[in-house]
Amino acid sequence: MHVLMVAAENDALPGAKVGGVADVVRDAPKALADQGVTVEVVIPDYGFEPLTRIYIGEVTVVFNAQPHVLTLFKIQQTNNNVSQIVVSHPLFSGSGSVYCNDAPGRPFATDATKFALFNAAVCEALSQGLLTRPNALHLHDWHSACVAVLIKFEPRYSSLKNIHIAYTVHNIALQGIRPFKHDESSLETWFPSLNYNGQHLCDPRYPHCFNPMRSAINLADKVHLVSPTYSQEVLSPSNNDRGFFGGEGLEHDLQNSAKQGKLIGILNGCEYPESNTKNADLDTLYKKIENTLFGWMSNNEQLQSSYYIAHQRLQQFKATAANGPLVTSVGRLTEQKVLLLCQQVDGRLAIDSVCQIINKYNGRLIILGSGDKELESIFSKAMARNSNLLFLKGYGQGIGDLMYQLGDLFLMPSSFEPCGISQMLAMRAGQPCLVHSVGGLKDTVEHDENGFSFNGTSLALQASNLLNCLDETLSLKKHDPKKWHKIKESAQQARFSWIEVAANYIAQLYR
Incomplete structure (x- = not known):
């Protein structure tokens, strides 16, 4: 079995960790590889200067109505049977950090554009064979959701439609919501020729907005929540007055996923090194x-x-x-x-x-x-x-x-x-x-x-x-x-x- 993981974070590489998703993207592939699965992990190249890169190839993506050239590198590692791949472009490495803080009133704007371009590059690399076609494509959080959108709605990637897509929700409170159009950071600005189904992609609370997380939940073959209890909590609407945080507006989509048998709750793991205890005071x-x-x-x-x-x-x-x-x-x-x-x-x-x-x-x-x-x-x-x-x-x-x-x-x-x-x-x-x-x-x-x-x-x-x-x-x-x-x-x-x-x-x- 061959699995391709797509994420924004990966603690297997320096400078690519902000939250717990980086730990998962570091540890899960190693555990899969130990069970005979071939795993590739691809994230944006945030400017990993000390790392030794091996050139894979280039892709040209039409994005914002302009051609963009992105370069794929494999990171040379020792004692690791997981392939770590980065996609390089000035938009990713310019800020020197994984995420950007946008001004109030423009949530996710800079990051959404950055990750949309990254997602398009992943799809193009898959279609050209620079990335091996996997048995399962594993997408993590909203940052990788546009991969599912492009595979399902962009005719250029119709050859990828039958790839099995698993989508992991690490934090449903962050959904990456952006307008459909009339903004430099919007779905139709990124992909002006995309013929999409707005009913699958729109935010339930703001119908004029594109919701990447909801899109991936609706388009994926399997939807994964990172603990059994959380997979049940998100089926109910949030009630802040009661101090209950549930589906955050996506509970109906998750209920539908549960009815279709595609909602799975699997607890994340933890590594247990043999010599974990050190003498300290x-x-x-x-x-x-x-x-x-x-x-x-x-x-x-x-x-x-x-x-x-x-x-x-x-x-x-x-x-x-x-x-x-x-x-x-x-x-x-x-x-x-x-x-x-x-x-x-x-x-x-x-x-x-x-x-x-x-x-x-x-x-x-x-x-x-x-x-x-x-x-x-x-x-x-x-x-x-x-x-x-x-x-x-x-x-x-x-x-x-x-x-x-x-x-x-x-x-x-x-x-x-x-x-x-x-x-x-x-x-x-x-x-x-x-x-x-x-x-x-x-x-x-x-x-x-x-x-x-x-x-x-x-x-x-x-x-x-x-x-x-x-x-x-x-x-x-x-x-x-x-x-x-x-x-x-x-x-x-x-x-x-x-x-x-x-x-x-x-x-x-x-x-």
């Missing part, structure tokens, strides 16, 4: 944090208050012995991840109450992550108010790895979580997790067995239950060390194997 973590903080500070001429406060807090942590639990949290600062921590509970923000509860047990909270500027400000101010909170505004792989190893309890109160990788990494290191029982968190963390969980039928109730669960969890750690150790061991022994995931891909997604 808090001094190692604090030194790593300090070095990283200095690096962040040096990137700006003016010292940011969040870095100054973090450095002062770090000195405070180093000067006083820690005899209580270390609670950790690693992840991007988005509404999805921290909405519950920003709720008002009894006249104060939930994050302040979290710190107060942890303080009751002489504990500390370290949060690593960046993202939404407003949320960064909220957490910086919370750090200033709470002497046991260290908020590190940024991301450092080394810090994250040490936090997984050294933390006593991992906090992940996501409002929705398609799968989640952070909880798997924490569990792998023997750190139990406290999670909101949704999506992949529900499928990986069992309350009082290998971790702790809460839920609730409203945002207010969820925030309140989070605080109660945290208090009960830290009380258990303090007063029942035998049970705590058993839960810790169960977390460390849990396995979410890519081998099993790959077998399910082959049996359920690619046939």
Whole structure:
């Protein structure tokens, strides 16, 4: 079997990771290859200067009514039986990053144009034989959705129509919506001669707009959600007042996919290296944090208050012995991840109450992550108010790895979580997790067995239950060390194997 994966991110290559999809596109192909599947992965070339490229060929694509020449390269690698391919064009490497932040009122505009051109190049390369015709074409998230649109509606690619298309939804909250026309970043500007069926491609809430994610869901042979629970949650409409995040407008299309038997929920996997446990202590973590903080500070001429406060807090942590639990949290600062921590509970923000509860047990909270500027400000101010909170505004792989190893309890109160990788990494290191029982968190963390969980039928109730669960969890750690150790061991022994995931891909997604 030959599989071609198309994505925006791939952590097998440097500089091509932003979120969890990059981990999947790095790990799933290796697991498939181990089961005898030939796998090629293709992403845009974001300017990978240090890599050794092997020239494959060029394609010319008519895009925006102009010919564009794009070059395909295979990346030379050692000890890897997966072919990594990049498509080069100035539009991809010009920004120096995977994604662009467009001005308010023009969501996805720059990225949508970039990925539409990339998708057209993939189709052209397939039609010309520069990419081997696969048994299954595996598309990831909205960034690759135009591949399905062009294969189904562009006569030039009619020879590709019978290729089996599997489409994975990693995050349904990001759908890549753009106008059909009358905009430089729109479907008809990119492909003016495309004779498409608007009923399949339009956004259900904005019928004059093209919705790439909805298009791929409707056009694919199989639709994959990255956990069994999430594959059920998306069948219901979102209800923000209840704190429920479901289909985000695409629930009817997903219900139709379920009726057709093409909707599949397969949990992502996690890698388990043989020598995962390394000897580390808090001094190692604090030194790593300090070095990283200095690096962040040096990137700006003016010292940011969040870095100054973090450095002062770090000195405070180093000067006083820690005899209580270390609670950790690693992840991007988005509404999805921290909405519950920003709720008002009894006249104060939930994050302040979290710190107060942890303080009751002489504990500390370290949060690593960046993202939404407003949320960064909220957490910086919370750090200033709470002497046991260290908020590190940024991301450092080394810090994250040490936090997984050294933390006593991992906090992940996501409002929705398609799968989640952070909880798997924490569990792998023997750190139990406290999670909101949704999506992949529900499928990986069992309350009082290998971790702790809460839920609730409203945002207010969820925030309140989070605080109660945290208090009960830290009380258990303090007063029942035998049970705590058993839960810790169960977390460390849990396995979410890519081998099993790959077998399910082959049996359920690619046939």
